[in-house]
């Protein structure tokens with residue numbers, strides 16, 4: 001990403017529990033966008049591919065070891081560019097939960113929701129769009 005400083009790449013995971021529910025993370029109150037719900041994930045760091053970053057972020061944030069081959073891309077969403085700051089492009093992947101314990105290791109909370117429940121959560125702007133792409137569009 002160092003050679004493309006005009007946007008910030010963020011990766012996120014839609015984790016499915018096999019029973020119709022999906023995992024969401026509520027950001028800690030003291031952080032940017034605190035108290036809002038998001039698909040867990042984070043920023044891609046220099047030298048990482050998006051998939052490598054997702055495996056790292058999910059291990060750090062949830063304590064889950066994601067198998068490289070178990071995640072697949074779903075959709076993406078991007079901010080409208082604003083002069084003077086990097087816009088965010090967020091790439092959403094999905095995976096099926098393997099049953100290991102999920103924890104909110106970096107604060108906030110995690111919980112499982114149906115798509116209908118997710119529609120009613122207070123979410124970050126791009127996560128609203130990701131949820132629509134994931135659940136509402138063919």
Ligand SMILES: Nc1nc2c([nH]c(=O)n2[C@@H]2O[C@H](COP(=O)(O)OP(=O)(O)OP(=O)(O)O)[C@@H](O)[C@H]2O)c(=O)[nH]1
Nearest residue numbers: 010031032033038039041042043088090124125126127
């Ligand atoms: N998922 C998501 N993240 C967003 C949106 N808009 C936006 O600015 N972000 C920002 O994208 C970053 C996601 O990366 P992260 O989860 O690793 O960030 P972080 O809180 O650990 O670090 P930070 O202290 O830089 O915010 C956060 O800074 C988050 O606030 C959005 O609509 N959805």
